[in-house]
Amino acid sequence: MVPDGWYMGLAAALFLIGALGILLRRNALVMFMCVELMLNAVNLTLISAGRALNDLDGQVAVFFILVVAAAEVVVGLAIMVAIFRRRSTASVDELSDLRG
Amino acid sequence: MVEPLLFVVMAIAALAGAVTVVVAQNPIYSAIGLLGTLFSVAVLYVIQLAHFVAAVQVIVYAGAVMTLFLFVIMLIGVDKSESTEENLPMQRVWVGVLAVAVILFAGGLTLTGNFEWVVPEPVETISGALISGEPVNGTIQAIAEPLFTDWVLAFEATALLLTIAAAGAIALAHFRRKGV
Numbered sequence: 001m002v003p004d005g006w007y008m009g010l011a012a013a014l015f016l017i018g019a020l021g022i023l024l025r026r027n028a029l030v031m032f033m034c035v036e037l038m039l040n041a042v043n044l045t046l047i048s049a050g051r052a053l054n055d056l057d058g059q060v061a062v063f064f065i066l067v068v069a070a071a072e073v074v075v076g077l078a079i080m081v082a083i084f085r086r087r088s089t090a091s092v093d094e095l096s097d098l099r100g
Numbered sequence: 101m102v103e104p105l106l107f108v109v110m111a112i113a114a115l116a117g118a119v120t121v122v123v124a125q126n127p128i129y130s131a132i133g134l135l136g137t138l139f140s141v142a143v144l145y146v147i148q149l150a151h152f153v154a155a156v157q158v159i160v161y162a163g164a165v166m167t168l169f170l171f172v173i174m175l176i177g178v179d180k181s182e183s184t185e186e187n188l189p190m191q192r193v194w195v196g197v198l199a200v201a202v203i204l205f206a207g208g209l210t211l212t213g214n215f216e217w218v219v220p221e222p223v224e225t226i227s228g229a230l231i232s233g234e235p236v237n238g239t240i241q242a243i244a245e246p247l248f249t250d251w252v253l254a255f256e257a258t259a260l261l262l263t264i265a266a267a268g269a270i271a272l273a274h275f276r277r278k279g280v
Contacts, residue, residue, distance in 0.1 A: 002107045005210045007144070010111045012206030014118050014137070016199060021122035023195045029127050029173055033134045036165070037118055040141050043153075051148045051236065059150050059238045060246050066153075066160055067258045071265035073165050077172045078272035084176045093187060 007048035015041035028080055028090045032073075039069050106147055114140035127173045131166060138162045150238040 014037060021034030043062045050058020084090055113136055120133025138161045145154035186192055236242065247255060 002103050002147075006107065006111075007148075009206055009210035010114065010144075012202065012210075013115060014141075016202045016206070017115070017118040017122055019202075020195060020199060023191065023198075025122065027127060029169070029176065030121065030130050033121050033130055033169065036134060036161075037121060037137065040138065040161075043157075044141055044144060047145055047148050047150050047153065051150075054236055056236050056238065056242055056246055057250075059153050059236075059243055060251055062150070062153050063156060063243065063247070064251075064254060064258060066156055067262065070160055070165060071258075071261050073168060074265045074269045075272070077168055078269040081172060081175060082272050090176050 004048050004052045008045055011041040011044040011048070013041075014038075014044070026091045026093050028083075028092050028095075031092065032076055032080070036069065036073070039065060103147055106143065110140040110143045110147075113137075114144070128170070131169050131173060134169075135162055135166050138166070149236065152238050152240050152243045 018034040018037035018041065021037065022031050025031055025034070043065055046058045046062050046065075050056065050061075080090065083095065087095065089095070117133040117136035117138075117140065121130045121137070124130045124133060138157060142154045142157040142162070145151075145157060
């Protein structure tokens with residue numbers, strides 16, 4: 001049996017890669033995919049902890065996160081398409097109107 | 101023996117996909133990398149007996165969400181000319197500091213193997229029976245019981261959320277500037 005720490009380490013690595021992607025990339029779509037990556041890393045920790053604790057609530061929580069993430073993707077991509085229609089760009093550097 | 105082997109293979113696949121998402125210049129390659137990561141994570145769920153969640157992961161994430169992503173990438177157009185200049189001062193330095201800190205923290209936590217907080221003890225129930233230390237099996241029946249008893253309010257709330265999200269997406273898609 002694989003120790004739970006390995007799953008936690010893998011999830012931490014996935015989360016870190018996702019966070020680095022958000023900080024380093026400019027394409028809004030790629031940044032969005034990195035958000036999904038981080039959500040998946042957290043889901044993995046919930047499943048592992050749920051197994052280790054003998055509790056199904058971890059899997060129920062992952063189910064809810066999946067649903068909320070699907071809703072988030074729908075609205076986020078719709079916003080991105082609406083922005084692209086107006087500004088013809090998907091680069092977050094050019095969408096800095098709210099910058100102080 | 102099977103579990104460590106599957107874990108190593110799928111962990112490598114998941115990490116490779118994740119790195120592809122970040123480094124690929126073409127967003128299509130990023131989407132394919134994310135797809136690989138999602139599938140690998142689904143296999144990791146199956147290893148941990150979360151069958152239902154694994155199926156949902158493949159159907160909802162790898163199916164619906166990735167289709168939507170690819171559709172929008174094609175719609176917006178593949179822009180490969182992403183500038184690599186950094187406009188925020190010191191951003192790269194802080195990214196490096198963050199990466200080193202997280203790697204040290206997670207690596208130390210994993211290597212010390214101090215995960216006693218998650219070791220289950222056999223619990224005595226009211227009827228006197230001992231719940232064994234066997235892992236929970238995430239079948240549809242097993243998930244449905246807490247889902248429709250303890251979590252039924254959250255379940256209804258997510259139903260409402262999905263409806264609102266669908267309505268919001270349609271409203272955004274119909275958005276037009278006046279006179280265009």
